[in-house]
Structure formats: C-alpha cells, structure tokens
Amino acid sequence: MRGNLTAADADDKSDGFSLRLNTSRLITSRMNILRRLLLLLLLAVLAQGCAARRGEVFQYATINSLLAGVFDGDLTIAELKRHGDLGIGTFNGIDGELMALDGRFYQIRSDGHVYPATDTMRTPFATVTHFEPTRTLVLTNVPSLHALEQQLDALLPNKNAFQAFRIEAEVEQLKTRAVPRQQPPYPTLADAAKKQNVFELKKVTGTFVGFRTPDFMSGLNVPGYHLHFLTADRQAGGHVLDCIIRRAEVRIAETTQFLMKLPEAGAFQNTDIARDRAAELQQVEKNGSR
Numbered sequence: 309m310r311g312n313l314t315a316a317d318a319d320d321k322s323d324g325f326s327l328r329l330n331t332s333r334l335i336t337s338r339m340n341i342l343r344r345l346l347l348l349l350l351l352a353v354l355a356q357g358c359a360a361r362r363g364e365v366f367q368y369a370t371i372n373s374l375l376a377g378v379f380d381g382d383l384t385i386a387e388l389k390r391h392g393d394l395g396i397g398t399f400n401g402i403d404g405e406l407m408a409l410d411g412r413f414y415q416i417r418s419d420g421h422v423y424p425a426t427d428t429m430r431t432p433f434a435t436v437t438h439f440e441p442t443r444t445l446v447l448t449n450v451p452s453l454h455a456l457e458q459q460l461d462a463l464l465p466n467k468n469a470f471q472a473f474r475i476e477a478e479v480e481q482l483k484t485r486a487v488p489r490q491q492p493p494y495p496t497l498a499d500a501a502k503k504q505n506v507f508e509l510k511k512v513t514g515t516f517v518g519f520r521t522p523d524f525m526s527g528l529n530v531p532g533y534h535l536h537f538l539t540a541d542r543q544a545g546g547h548v549l550d551c552i553i554r555r556a557e558v559r560i561a562e563t564t565q566f567l568m569k570l571p572e573a574g575a576f577q578n579t580d581i582a583r584d585r586a587a588e589l590q591q592v593e594k595n596g597s598r
C-alpha cells in the first residue's frame with residue numbers, strides 16, 4: 309500500500325523522479341510476487357509435514373493395546389485418511405472391521421452388512437498407506453489362506469520390509485469374521501472375539517486388502533499377513549479367516565518406511581502393552597480358520 313501511495317504522489321514530479329519511483333513500484337511488485345512464492349513454499353512444506361509420505365506405512369496404536377482391551381482411540385477417520393487410501397483396522401468399541409480401498413473407508417459390522425465409515429468415527433487400531441504398487445502378479449487355484457501366504461512369501465525377497473496388498477480376486481469360498489461392538493468395561497480382544505460372527509461366502513468377486521508385517525514388529529502389529537475382504541458389490545466382507553481362490557491379481561507395494569502414532573489419552577496410557585501376547589494374537593487372528 310505504501311508503495312502505491314508514493315507512486316501516485318510521484319506523478320506530479322519530474323520525469324526522472326517518476327521513473328525512479330516506477331522502478332521502485334516494479335521492485336515492490338516483484339517483492340510481492342516473491343513473498344507470495346515464499347508463502348506457497350511454506351504452505352507446501354507444512355502440508356508435507358502433515359500428510360504421509362508416498363508409500364509409507366502408517367499405523368495407529370499397537371496390536372498389543374488392542375489385545376489388552378484398549379478399544380477406544382482418539383484418531384478420527386478423517387485424520388486416518390490423510391495417511392492413506394488403502395488399509396485395514398477396526399472402530400472404537402471394536403464395532404466391526406475397517407477396510408479402506410481407493411480412499412473410501414468402509415465398516416463391515418457383525419450384522420454382516422457394509423456401511424460407509426464417516427469422518428467423525430474413531431479407531432483404536434488401524435494401518436493404512438497411500439498405495440502405489442511396485443509389483444503385480446497373477447495366482448490361480450489357491451486352495452487356502454495358508455497356501456496364499458506361502459505362495460506370496462516365496463515371491464517376496466525382503467522379509468524385513470513392509471508389504472501392502474491389493475488383491476482383486478475371483479473367490480470360490482471365503483470365510484470372514486466381524487466382531488460385535490463391545491461395551492465398557494472392555495474385555496480382552498481374545499474374549500471379545502469369542503462372540504465374533506463368521507460369514508461364509510461362495511463364488512464372489514472382490515478385493516483383499518492388507519499387509520505383510522515383518523516378524524520383528526511382533527507386539528506392535530500382526531507379524532505376517534493380515535487381510536480384510538470386500539465384495540465387488542460392497543455388500544459383504546470382513547477379516548479373512550480362510551479362502552479358496554480361483555484367480556487373483558495381486559498388487560504389492562513394498563516399503564521400508566513406517567510411521568506410528570500412539571493415542572494421546574485414555575486407557576492406552578496405563579495399560580500393560582509390553583507383555584508377550586503372541587498366543588492370544590494367534591487365537592484371535594486364526595480362530596475359525598481351517
């Protein structure tokens with residue numbers, strides 16, 4: 309503003325002086341452009357600081373906190389979306405299974421139905437990534453989830469990296485589960501999972517989404533494979549217990565970048581999440597399979 313006033317005053321002065329002030333106006337306008345560019349740069353840096361890096365695996369809370377009964381978290385689905393467009397997890401109260409695909413977040417509840425997850429819902433445990441596949445392969449006639457894991461393991465050279473999966477599949481048979489919403493005081497996950505509903509689907513097409521987590525992450529996430537499924541018509545799915553696959557197009561995103569956020573309040577703060585809960589995890593993750 310000051311530059312404009314000075315320039316207007318200068319119109320009555322000599323040409324030379326006016327020229328000098330015009331130059332000054334030019335410099336002022338260039339400084340404004342520079343200032344705007346710096347502001348844009350600052351905003352870009354801030355945005356980078358807030359959002360996840362491409363390909364990074366982002367995790368909220370730990371699998372042991374979930375096993376111990378910390379069923380309420382403070383992370384909203386809106387915040388989770390900033391860290392990834394593909395992933396799995398659950399909702400506060402263990403109200404069903406969470407699945408994210410193409411940036412859409414779904415809630416597969418124990419009634420067997422699939423609901424859109426709203427931005428204000430919260431999660432006590434979730435893992436997501438901005439999915440950018442680094443490999444694609446096709447598998448046919450896979451007789452079980454165990455066989456799928458073995459076949460994928462044989463194709464993955466780096467057992468200490470994180471792999472995210474998106475598997476488009478024609479499925480002969482599928483066994484999934486969803487845990488019903490729990491009320492406080494919360495039980496352990498192993499006890500809550502005893503009331504899980506198991507769904508048997510036959511001849512469906514749909515998408516498996518999940519991760520292979522390295523064994524050294526034991527206690528933090530589920531070592532090995534953890535997959536959820538959603539049918540192509542978005543009507544059914546859940547946490548995968550077993551499957552017979554006719555054909556699968558497997559997209560894999562391998563990454564060595566990992567970011568973990570912990571709850572800032574609630575039961576997480578004073579719960580024993582350090583002890584070995586591998587046996588409970590085995591029971592919860594594989595219960596009902598095979």
Ligand SMILES: [Zn+2]
Nearest residue numbers: 534535536547
């Ligand atoms: Zn699950």
